Amino acid sequence: MKLRYGINPQQEAAHAAPVMPGRWPVRLVHGEPSFINMLDALNGWQLVREAGQALGRPAAASFKHVSPAGAAVSGAIDEVTAELYGVAGHEVGALASAYLRARDADPKSSYGDFAAVSHPVDDELAELLVGMVCDGIVAPGYAPGTVERLSRKKSGRFLIMEADDGFVSPREEAREVFGLRLAQQHDEVELSASLLHVADDVLPETAVADLLLGLAVLRYTQSNSVCYLRGGMTLGIGAGQQSRVDCTRLAGAKADTWWIRRHPSVRALSFRPGIRRQDRINWQIRFIEGDLTSEETRRLAEALSTPAGELTADERAQWIQRLDRVAFASDGALPFRDNVDHAHRHGVEYIAEPGGSIRSDEVEEACRVHGITLARTGLRLFHH
Numbered sequence: 001m002k003l004r005y006g007i008n009p010q011q012e013a014a015h016a017a018p019v020m021p022g023r024w025p026v027r028l029v030h031g032e033p034s035f036i037n038m039l040d041a042l043n044g045w046q047l048v049r050e051a052g053q054a055l056g057r058p059a060a061a062s063f064k065h066v067s068p069a070g071a072a073v074s075g076a077i078d079e080v081t082a083e084l085y086g087v088a089g090h091e092v093g094a095l096a097s098a099y100l101r102a103r104d105a106d107p108k109s110s111y112g113d114f115a116a117v118s119h120p121v122d123d124e125l126a127e128l129l130v131g132m133v134c135d136g137i138v139a140p141g142y143a144p145g146t147v148e149r150l151s152r153k154k155s156g157r158f159l160i161m162e163a164d165d166g167f168v169s170p171r172e173e174a175r176e177v178f179g180l181r182l183a184q185q186h187d188e189v190e191l192s193a194s195l196l197h198v199a200d201d202v203l204p205e206t207a208v209a210d211l212l213l214g215l216a217v218l219r220y221t222q223s224n225s226v227c228y229l230r231g232g233m234t235l236g237i238g239a240g241q242q243s244r245v246d247c248t249r250l251a252g253a254k255a256d257t258w259w260i261r262r263h264p265s266v267r268a269l270s271f272r273p274g275i276r277r278q279d280r281i282n283w284q285i286r287f288i289e290g291d292l293t294s295e296e297t298r299r300l301a302e303a304l305s306t307p308a309g310e311l312t313a314d315e316r317a318q319w320i321q322r323l324d325r326v327a328f329a330s331d332g333a334l335p336f337r338d339n340v341d342h343a344h345r346h347g348v349e350y351i352a353e354p355g356g357s358i359r360s361d362e363v364e365e366a367c368r369v370h371g372i373t374l375a376r377t378g379l380r381l382f383h384h
Contacts, residue, residue, distance in 0.1 A: 003032075026138060028161060037159055039066045040063040043067075044220070047068060047217060048060060048118040051071065051073060054212045058098045067237070070102040070110060071234050072105070074094035081100055094119075098117065105237070106258075111281075113135065114138070117137070120142060121143060195378070206325070218381045223331050224382075225237065229326070235255035255323070256320055257288050259323045271305060328348045329353070332382060333356050335358075354380045354381075
């Protein structure tokens with residue numbers, strides 16, 4: 001398969017070929033993929049397939065730059081998400097709900113995403129995608145008429161890939177880097193509740209589901225990585241940081257932003273007619289972050305139909321304290337207790353991590369101090 005270009009446009013003559021002759025994990029339905037499009041499609045499909053199988057519910061992911069900006073399984077659409085995307089929350093079907101919840105985790109980053117879903121695209125999801133800034137999708141099938149509808153997006157440049165749900169990865173996987181061929185065994189460990197080993201407590205079913213979703217997310221997120229989850233969806237993903245506690249803080253800030261977007265002061269922001277959805281999202285987030293430049297302050301005032309109210313530091317802190325039942329998963333062992341201390345500040349009550357660091361006892365003690373249930377998986381999920 002000829003690719004539009006490599007990772008960068010100057011890297012020409014890019015192509016993709018199956019390792020097993022004649023066996024493609026994905027099929028091109030419409031469009032012309034780039035190297036990164038293919039990586040997003042392959043990683044996104046594996047994530048949603050594993051999450052869907054582990055949890056028995058439709059799953060979706062919103063990919064950007066080879067890591068998920070958000071992921072979720074089907075579930076309830078709250079008023080904030082429903083209002084943002086102009087849907088009646090109680091009427092949204094399972095697959096569409098999974099994608100809306102995945103995209104709502106970090107809607108700023110999901111702008112121009114590559115979508116992945118575990119089930120065939122139906123009319124409802126196709127209709128939603130038509131109205132969103134999204135570059136492509138991978139799914140195991142498409143309902144009649146949906147490919148034709150989606151193929152008109154982006155002036156015909158919307159990318160549509162079909163995954164082979166029965167494809168089994170070769171036992172060995174390899175890549176070539178600077179003249180070397182690196183090979184390893186494909187990670188075949190199945191994600192299940194049996195991985196979550198808890199010493200002195202019992203995990204609620206909802207926490208088990210969130211932590212399993214978290215493990216699926218981390219398996220296809222650039223390491224180091226951690227994620228916060230609640231109610232079958234990610235709230236914040238921290239990816240590709242050299243320091244794990246930086247991942248924890250970055251993802252925690254995203255989780256706080258997701259939660260503060262539900263604050264009355266943010267919901268009260270009234271935008272002028274004609275302000276696009278993505279601009280409203282970006283202004284909401286900048287309002288939450290609070291460090292607007294003088295130019296941004298002027299532009300926000302122009303975008304609003306009525307002046308913005310104030311969201312004080314005390315109001316932010318009090319609102320964040322109401323966030324609870326959050327799960328936290330880490331792709332590698334927590335090396336210091338600071339990860340637990342920071343996670344606790346974002347409503348975390350359950351943690352899953354491999355264990356085995358030289359300070360595991362300190363991590364366990366920090367969980368006891370904060371009333372956090374700790375599950376050790378014994379499974380590292382680095383992804384590079």
